[in-house]
Amino acid sequence: GAVVSQHPSWVICKSGTSVKIECRSLDFQATTMFWYRQFPKQSLMLMATSNEGSKATYEQGVEKDKFLINHASLTLSTLTVTSAHPEDSSFYICSAPPWGSTDTQYFGPGTRLTVL
Amino acid sequence: DAKTTQPPSMDCAEGRAANLPCNHSTISGNEYVYWYRQIHSQGPQYIIHGLKNNETNEMASLIITEDRKSSTLILPHATLRDTAVYYCIVRVPYNQGGKLIFGQGTELSVKP
DSSP, rough: OEEEEEEOEEEEHHHHHHEEEEESSSSSOOOOEEEEEEOSSOOOOOEEEETTSSSSSOTTTTOOTTTTEEEEEEEEEEEEOOOGGGOOOEEEEEEOTTTTSSSOOOOOOOEEEEEO | OOOOOOOOOEEEETTSEEEEEEOOOOOTOOOOOEEEEOTTTTTEEEEEESSSSSSEEESSSEETTTTTTEEEETTTTOGGGOOOEEEEEEOOOGGGGGGOOOOOOEEEEEOO
């Protein structure tokens, strides 16, 4: 299947700093990418849809100024957690459907964020 | 997108078939049934999807009832590496605005 990568795989930062997470589709182009967050022992929660060349659309309750999303190219989307706090500590996962595909989408391996 | 109901957990003996049920009684005509699984601390892995016909691939089989209100994912010969949380999701294709919204899933434990 298609490959989606994330960088970094884990990050520890101090409270108040910003952290950028990258999501790349390695062998296909994606005009749309999705960002999820997962707390321990819970299911994945969709945060936002990243659209290449336009603004991201956020799910209800997700602060767009807190979680900045940039879809700079057909293979790269970034999520920046601004002014991170301990409650932002979570597992962040991206996914992408191959451009032109109408069925499945592929997930990255996830990024573990710990805010001290 | 329609809501799905899955048992929270199931056990299966290694080498036996694992049958994971999913109820989606409010599914609409253009919604597909998708199955993903998540092994601990990894990103979800696509397994299979279908609209109304039964589907089979190298990983699993998907059996959808005729009224489409429920489905079963079958792992024909479960191994220890199949231990994971399995998610059944119903949605329209993403280019029609559909999104993968995850429920609580079924935690499958394959035991030796």
